[in-house]
Amino acid sequence: MKGQWGKLAGYIVGTGAVATAITLLPARIGIDGNGWLPDLISSEGGAIDDLFWGLTIMSLVIFAIVCGIVVYSMVHFRAAPGDLGDGEHIHGNAKMEVAWIVIPSIIVLVIGVLSYVVLQDNEVGLYDKAAAKKPGAAEMVVDVRGFSFGWAFRYETKEGEPLSGDEDAVPSSELVLPVDKVVRFNVLSCSGKEHLGRIQEQVSRELAAGDEADEFAEIEPGICEREWDLTTDEDQKAAEEDATRTYEALMKRQDGKQINDEEQAVLDEQPRFHGDQQFIDVNHAFWVPEARLKIDAISGLRTYVQWEPNHVTGPDDNYQVVCAELCGTGHNGMRTDMCVVDQETFDWWAKLDEEARRDATCTNLRLLTCLGGDVDDRDDAIADVAKLSKEDPDAACDAVKEKI
Ligand SMILES: [Cu+2]
Incomplete structure (x- = not known):
């Protein structure tokens, strides 16, 4: 009997070693040297990565035990050649039944508690106003609006004042963040009839301009404006009622039922794109994979997430905000550039007007880091960088240093 346990342990260790070799090595190192996970640019993401690797190792151990026993049983308890008889009939084993209920329950509980602790650490002051002054709580707020199919961002101090000092400042369509500041993201998907009308108008204008080269019409970030102020209960209720009316009219029409003029009008207000009706009253998900957190x-309904970007985005880094919720035909194109800049550059960027921001895109802000932190006149520098990157889209640091 003792020898059998030793053999079984050997099988488990053997399976574990094989599973580890074919899982962990490519996961950590990867075929291309990058491993499974993208770069990490947030202070909160480290704990999530640790959790991820911890759970991967835990899964490997369980896999090794299960597969080790299966392989051992196949080898040692297989029927002898010519033996066509039934196997031994075994009925009930209280000890085993308790074990296979208790052990998985403990594992699930441990996973749940560890995940809770990690998420809790990342949510200082997110849902608790009293804790919002504690260290680790947000120092800045970004209002995030997802719409079909794009993103818009508006920046505020944590007291809710617009960062640029201009309440009517046009939201940015790219996400630019200062390094080493905990940022709270207030997230909402655009909805409401006014939007539908405005998007419809915008999209048909884009299409009329014959801009067929673009797969998706560029929709101005301003379309989410009404949503910035969707703070009262009445506003939210009105938006919900709009959504319900639209949905009911759509369902009625889909079921082949007669719809009245009012319902027809509701449906007519939905924007069309390439002949398809686009419903913007859908859910999206705000995600920067390199920051790990997603909401x-x-x-x-407002949702919240916060994280602290801790790496200035260099010229070779290419990070994006992506939509992580299948939201329609343009879902795969629902992404925009994001970048992290030093505090001085961010303060300068936040005050730029709409016109000047056209040059200060993430692509150009990334190249600006080639010049190091000591840029005397950012207005001039960004104009030069913008000119360079237009002439040479693959321009790298060498070209920037040489020409500027
Ligand atoms: Cu999507």
Whole structure:
């Protein structure tokens, strides 16, 4: 009997070693040297990565035990050649039944508690106003609006004052963040009839301009404006009622039922794109993979997430905000550039007007880091960088240093 246990342990260790070799090595190192996970640019993401690797190792151990026993049983308890008889009939084993209920329950509980602790650490002051002054709580707020199919961002101090000092400042369509500041993202999916009308108008204008080269019409970030102020209960209720009316009219029409003029009008207000009706009253999800944290953008409901970007985005880094919720035909194109800059550059960027921001895109801000921190006149420098990157889209640091 003792020898058998030793053999079984051997099988488990053997399976574990094989599983580890074919899982962990490519996971950590990867075929291309990058491993499974993208770069890490947030202070909170480290704990999530640790959790991820911890759970991967835990899964490997369980896999090794299960597969070790299966392989051992196949080898040692297989029927002898010519033996066509039934196997031994075994009925009930209280000890085993307790074990296979208790052990998985403990594992699930441990996973749940560890995940809770990690998420809790990342959410200082997110849902608790009293804790919002504690260290680790947000120092800045970004209002995030997801719409079909794009993103818009507006920046505020944590007291809710617009960063640029201009309440009517046009939201940015790219996400630019200062390094080493905890940022709280207030996330919402655009909805409401006014939007539908405005998007419809915008999209048909884009299409009329014959801009067929673009797969998706560029929709101005301003379309989410009404949503910035969707703070009262009445506003939210009105938005919900709009959504319900639209949905009911759509369902009625889909079921082949007669719809009245009012319902027809509701449906007519939905924007069309390439002949398809686009419903913007859908959910999205706000995600920067390199920051790890992700939150749903729900129509009519604010959701929150916060993280601290801790790496200035260099010229070779290419990070994006992506939508992580299948939201329609343009879902795969629902992404925009994001970048992290030093505090001085951010303060300068936040005050730029709409016109000047056209040059200060993430692509150009990334190249600006080639000049090091000591840029005397950012207005001039960004204009030069913008000119360079237009002439040479693959321009790298050498070209920037040489020409500027
Ligand atoms: Cu999506």
